[in-house]
Amino acid sequence: MTEPRRGVIGRLRERLGRTRSGLVENIRRVFSGGGAVGDEVFDGLEEVLIEADLGVDTTLSIVEHMRSVAKERRIQDADALYEVLKQELTTILEPGDHALRWEADSGPHVTLVVGVNGSGKTTTIGKLAAHLTAAGKSVLLGAADTFRAAAVEQLTIWSERTGVPIIKHQDGADPAAVAYDAADAAAARGVDCLLVDTAGRLHTKVNLMEELKKIQRVVGKRLPGAPHDVLLVLDATTGQNGLQQAKLFTEALNVTGVALTKLDGTAKGGIVVAIQKQLGIPIKLIGVGEGVDDLQPFNAADFVEALFA
Amino acid sequence: MFESLSKKLERAFKNIRGQGKLTEKNMKDSLQEIRLALLEADVNYKVVKQFVADVQDAAIGQHVLDSIQPGQQIVKLVHDELVKLMGGGNEPLKMAQTPPTIIMLVGLQGQGKTTTAGKLAFHLKKKGHKPLLVGADVYRPAAIKQLEVVAGQAGVESFSLGENADPVDTCVMARGEAQMRGCDVILLDTAGRLHVDGQMMDEVRRIHAQVSPHEILFVANAMTGQDAVNSAKQFNDALPLTGVFLTQMDGDARGGAAISLITVTGRPIKFIGTGEKLDAIQAFHPRRMADQILGMGDVVSLVEKAQEVVDQEKALQFQEKARKASWDLEDFLEQMQQVKKMGSMGELLNKIPGMSKMMGKDVEFDEDELKYTEAIIYSMTPKERHNPKVINGSRRRRIADGSGTSVQDVNRLLKEFQQTKKMVKQMMKGKGGKGRMGNRARLPF
Numbered sequence: 116m117t118e119p120r121r122g123v124i125g126r127l128r129e130r131l132g133r134t135r136s137g138l139v140e141n142i143r144r145v146f147s148g149g150g151a152v153g154d155e156v157f158d159g160l161e162e163v164l165i166e167a168d169l170g171v172d173t174t175l176s177i178v179e180h181m182r183s184v185a186k187e188r189r190i191q192d193a194d195a196l197y198e199v200l201k202q203e204l205t206t207i208l209e210p211g212d213h214a215l216r217w218e219a220d221s222g223p224h225v226t227l228v229v230g231v232n233g234s235g236k237t238t239t240i241g242k243l244a245a246h247l248t249a250a251g252k253s254v255l256l257g258a259a260d261t262f263r264a265a266a267v268e269q270l271t272i273w274s275e276r277t278g279v280p281i282i283k284h285q286d287g288a289d290p291a292a293v294a295y296d297a298a299d300a301a302a303a304r305g306v307d308c309l310l311v312d313t314a315g316r317l318h319t320k321v322n323l324m325e326e327l328k329k330i331q332r333v334v335g336k337r338l339p340g341a342p343h344d345v346l347l348v349l350d351a352t353t354g355q356n357g358l359q360q361a362k363l364f365t366e367a368l369n370v371t372g373v374a375l376t377k378l379d380g381t382a383k384g385g386i387v388v389a390i391q392k393q394l395g396i397p398i399k400l401i402g403v404g405e406g407v408d409d410l411q412p413f414n415a416a417d418f419v420e421a422l423f424a
Numbered sequence: 425m426f427e428s429l430s431k432k433l434e435r436a437f438k439n440i441r442g443q444g445k446l447t448e449k450n451m452k453d454s455l456q457e458i459r460l461a462l463l464e465a466d467v468n469y470k471v472v473k474q475f476v477a478d479v480q481d482a483a484i485g486q487h488v489l490d491s492i493q494p495g496q497q498i499v500k501l502v503h504d505e506l507v508k509l510m511g512g513g514n515e516p517l518k519m520a521q522t523p524p525t526i527i528m529l530v531g532l533q534g535q536g537k538t539t540t541a542g543k544l545a546f547h548l549k550k551k552g553h554k555p556l557l558v559g560a561d562v563y564r565p566a567a568i569k570q571l572e573v574v575a576g577q578a579g580v581e582s583f584s585l586g587e588n589a590d591p592v593d594t595c596v597m598a599r600g601e602a603q604m605r606g607c608d609v610i611l612l613d614t615a616g617r618l619h620v621d622g623q624m625m626d627e628v629r630r631i632h633a634q635v636s637p638h639e640i641l642f643v644a645n646a647m648t649g650q651d652a653v654n655s656a657k658q659f660n661d662a663l664p665l666t667g668v669f670l671t672q673m674d675g676d677a678r679g680g681a682a683i684s685l686i687t688v689t690g691r692p693i694k695f696i697g698t699g700e701k702l703d704a705i706q707a708f709h710p711r712r713m714a715d716q717i718l719g720m721g722d723v724v725s726l727v728e729k730a731q732e733v734v735d736q737e738k739a740l741q742f743q744e745k746a747r748k749a750s751w752d753l754e755d756f757l758e759q760m761q762q763v764k765k766m767g768s769m770g771e772l773l774n775k776i777p778g779m780s781k782m783m784g785k786d787v788e789f790d791e792d793e794l795k796y797t798e799a800i801i802y803s804m805t806p807k808e809r810h811n812p813k814v815i816n817g818s819r820r821r822r823i824a825d826g827s828g829t830s831v832q833d834v835n836r837l838l839k840e841f842q843q844t845k846k847m848v849k850q851m852m853k854g855k856g857g858k859g860r861m862g863n864r865a866r867l868p869f
Contacts, residue, residue, distance in 0.1 A: 162469050168649040171464045232672065232700075233534025233645065241565075262700075264538075264573035265566040272565035286573075317675040350534060354466030354649025356677035377533065380618045382651035 156193060157182060160200070167385035170355050173392055177203055201419050207388055208415035211397030213372070215344060215412070217252060217308050223301040225309045225334055225341035227294075229327060229368065230348035231360055232315030235376035235402065237266065239348050240310045241273030242402070242410040247308050248277055255304065257297025257311035258283035259290040259330060270312050280304075290314065294330045298337035311342070318363035331368055344371045346399065351377045351384030361390045372399030375413075379404045455480055458502060465678035468653045471687045479505050503714050509683055510710035511692040518666065520638050523608035524556075524599065528635070530628055530663065531643035532655055533616030536671035538567060540643050540697060541613040542574035543705040544669075547695075548609050549580055556607035558598040559584035560591040560631070561615035571613050578702055581605050591615065595631045612637065619658035632663050641694065643669045644685055647677040652684045660689045670708065671697035753809040756841055757801045760794060799827035800837050812838055 157178055164174040177200070184190065184199050217224050226243075228236045240256065247254045256274050258281055260266035267283050274281035282297040294311050301309040313330060316323040334341045347370050349357055364370050375384050378401055387398050398413040455476050462472045482501050519525045527544065529537045538561070545555040557575045559568035559582065568584045575582035583601045585594040595612050602610050614631065617624035632640065642656060642665050659665060668685050673696040682693055693708040801809060803826030808815050815823070815838065824831045 165463055165469045166650045168466075168651070171460050231647070231675070233536055235534060263570070264577070265570035268566035268569050269564070276565075317672065319674075319676045350645075350647075352532065352645075352649060352651050352655070353647050354652075354677070354681065355464055356466070356647040356675065357649075359676055360647075377618075380532070380620060380651065381654040382649065386649065 156196070164385065167383035168354055168357075169385035170358065170389045173385075173389040177207075204388065204419045205415050207392045208398070208418065211391070211395060213397045213399055213413045213415070215372070215399050217247060219338075219340060219343050221340075222338055223255070223298075223306050223309050223341075224343050225298060225301070225311065225338060226344040226346060227311045227313065227331060227334065227342040227368070228346050228348060228374075229313050229364060229370075230315060231317055231350075232263075234315065234348040234350045234353075235374075236260075236315060236348045237269050237273065237312055239346070239374050239376060239400070239402065239410065240270065240312050241277065242407050243310055244273060244277040244279045245407040246410065248279060252307040253305075254279045255297065255301045255306045255309045256281040257294055257301075257309060259293040259297070260312050260314040261286055261288045261290050261293060262314040266312070266314065290326060291329045291333045295333045295337055298334045298341060302338060309341075318360045318367075324363065324367045328367055342369075344399075345369050346372055346374045347396070348374045348376060349384075349387070349390075351375055352380065352382040353384075353386055355386065355389075357386035358389050358393065361394055361396055365394060365396060370396060372397050374398075374400040374402065374410075376402035378402060379409070451480075451483060462680060462683075465680035466647075466649050466652075466684075467680035468650050468684040468687070471653070471684050474687075475505060475509060475683070478508075506683070506714040507710050510686050510714065514707050514709045515667065515692045515694055516707075517694065518638050519609075524602045524610050525608065525639070526599075526610045526612065526635055526637040527639040527641065528595075528612040528614065528628075528632065528637040529641050529643050529669070530614050530659060530665075531616060532618065533564070535616065535643045535645045536697060537561075537616060537643045538570050538574060538613050539700070540641075540669050540671060540705075541571065541611050542578050543697060543702055544695070545575065545580045545609075545611055546578040546702040547705050549578065553609045554605075554607045555580045555609040555611055556598060556602045556605060557582040558595060558610060558612045560594045560612055562587045562589065562591050562594075563615045567613075567615065574702075581607055591627065592630050592634055595635050599635065619655045619662075625658070625662050629662055639666045640664060641667050641669045642685070642689065642691070643671060644681060646670050646673045646679040646681060646696075647675060648681040650684075652681040653688045656685050656688045660691070665689050665691050667691050667694040669693070669695045669697065674698045674704070751845065753801050753804065753812055753841060754806075756844070757798065757809075760797065796827070796829055796833060797837055800824075800829055800834055803827040812841065 160181065161174055161178050164177060165171065169177070180203055181196065181199055185196055188195075190196050190199070219225070228240055230236050237260070244254050244256060254277075256270055256279055258267045258270045260270070261284060264286070267286060271281055271283065273279075282293065282300050284293045284296070290313065297309055297311060311330070311334065313327060314323075316327070318324065331342060331345070345368050347361060347364050349360065353360070361370070361373065373387060373390060373396055375387055375398055378384055384401075390396050391398065398418075401411050401413050401418070403409045403411060458479070459472055459476045462475065463469065467475070479501055482505065517525075517527065529541055529544075531537055541557055545557050548555045557571055557578075557580055559571040561567035561571075568587060571584070572582050583594075583598055585597060591614065598610050598612065602608075612631070612635070614628060615624070617628070619625065640663050642659050644652060644656065656668075668682075668689065668691055670679070670682055670685070670693050673679065686693060692710075696706050696708050698704045698706055800823060803823045804815070808819065808823075815834075820831050820834045824834050827834075
């Protein structure tokens with residue numbers, strides 16, 4: 116986002132402290148086996164990566180890669196191998212466009228926020244609204260979660276907190292109609308950014324995914340080129356199903372990136388490595404706490420550094 | 425639900441099945457596949473390690489050598505170990521001897537606690553209780569409002585001191601409030617919190633100390649990964665959890681978290697959430713879940729649900745007609761209406777063994793289709809319903825006009841009806857009245 120890069124690593128380290136400690140401990144244990152690199156190091160590494168939710172395939176491929184690198188370069192001590200691991204993870208996470216620009220060629224920039232139930236969509240939108248406002252952008256919220264009880268109220272409270280106007284209908288209204296009205300209002304008022312909240316839905320519910328497609332379509336009808344970003348909000352505690360979520364949401368919509376939330380617990384969110392590796396969907400944002408400033412832009416090197424430092 | 429894991433294990437067993445006899449070597453391969461399958465299903469690494477070791481211990485020795493059908497042997501072993509891991513039998517809610525019973529819901533953010541509170545209230549209300557929903561989440565914006573709306577939908581009472589009150593006070597006051605309103609069950613909806621947040625964990629500890637709940641349910645999402653063990657352990661250390669409520673079981677998550685949660689907390693899973701609607705709640709049955717993990721379907725719970733709503737006599741009549749293949753569109757309509765009462769068709773179809781395998785993924789059923797079908801059949805004369813063969817071109821046009829559909833829609837329905845009829849007839853003929861097919865035929869469609 117708009118925040119300067121300086122201090123990001125420090126902040127991340129501090130916030131990821133809880134996530135880190137367990138992982139670092141494990142990594143240290145793995146790599147402190149007397150210095151020599153043997154099978155037990157690779158087995159330990161497998162355990163660490165699996166427990167970080169990277170998944171079987173991704174873990175096995177990373178471990179295999181490290182085995183061959185260790186052999187090729189005749190790596191004998193664990194520290195050097197540890198560097199190889201960080202490098203490999205960074206290489207996987209780096210490709211793609213991780214930036215969010217919040218600018219359209221013409222008219223308002225529209226972001227559609229989607230994800231399964233309880234991943235943190237509305238909270239992410241609230242934080243984004245605060246961020247963008249602080250950066251001097253004019254923002255409008257679209258309350259297209261008309262299904263869940265009091266979802267509109269929840270977003271309305273964020274709108275009041277951030278002083279950002281909101282377009283909403285009654286509970287149970289057609290979410291596509293809300294999205295259209297929000298796009299219409301965004302154009303008429305000439306705001307910089309429109310953030311559209313949608314109801315949480317399981318990616319396997321075909322009808323609900325069709326509903327999202329329709330929302331994407333009508334927004335584009337009112338504002339050609341919109342939505343400019345479709346953010347998939349993913350809970351860091353999610354296991355291997357995260358890959359399936361990313362796959363099906365991407366098949367249905369033009370998902371431009373992932374917002375990884377709830378990294379302030381002990382979950383490592385390693386599924387994003389698989390998502391980036393297998394589907395090529397870049398991570399754009401990470402949520403490392405409840406505060407408005409705890410939503411951070413993603414940077415692969417910083418992320419890996421913070422995880423393993 | 426657990427379809428993907430089933431497929432994995434099936435593949436592992438197939439390797440054994442092809443080989444007549446179970447050797448230590450081919451079992452090793454299969455166990456490795458089971459290990460990977462369980463890891464991919466999000467069962468925690470350490471839990472998997474223990475599980476695979478247990479299966480191996482149980483398999484080696486007397487079982488291995490005299491095994492006649494090694495594939496089935498391993499299936500049974502894995503099944504038994506899974507059941508053992510997931511606990512003995514289905515455990516109901518513990519109700520207080522003198523009301524009110526207090527049930528406390530705790531967990532991380534976004535697991536579905538508020539929706540779950542509504543489902544439990546609705547479930548208890550159907551069993552003749554009078555629940556009081558208590559909103560103690562003062563942190564998430566509009567969480568209390570959400571609970572009030574949910575209470576309204578469930579047709580139960582709700583109470584909260586509001587967002588500015590101490591949630592501990594709200595929970596304490598709830599007891600008197602329940603007494604005043606004649607409620608016999610109190611459901612405390614607490615805020616989602618991180619297990620590493622000392623202050624927030626202290627808050628639930630204080631609530632617990634003040635109200636002494638009879639049940640403390642840890643609400644967790646079926647999509648949770650490896651970290652399930654960490655959060656569950658810390659909640660379990662902070663509070664004497666009595667059980668787990670596993671939500672979002674209607675997705676395609678393999679749900680290995682269930683196994684992790686039970687292992688770490690030593691507490692049973694008491695319910696599962698299977699949809700967004702208030703009646704999408706089911707008891708957890710380890711054996712059934714293990715059946716499901718191994719791809720044996722979930723026939724028992726389907727039958728149970730059917731028994732709740734389906735008129736038994738009508739079902740029997742239908743069975744009789746189906747056997748004789750004399751059922752008509754009138755019966756077809758009636759059956760559909762019965763099925764509708766049971767909840768979404770999709771939810772139902774997914775419980776039929778082999779159904780999701782047949783369709784490749786979770787079956788989705790367009791509920792609107794039912795409405796159209798209903799309208800088309802309503803637009804037919806009794807004679808037409810009884811004997812669809814008389815429906816000629818002009819009758820088709822009349823029926824289409826009457827139901828606001830097209831002739832193509834009418835044609836499609838008639839064709840589907842014929843195919844279904846044929847299928848039912850074959851099912852009946854194939855397996856007689858007993859066994860698995862017999863059970864299935866008792867179902868209303």
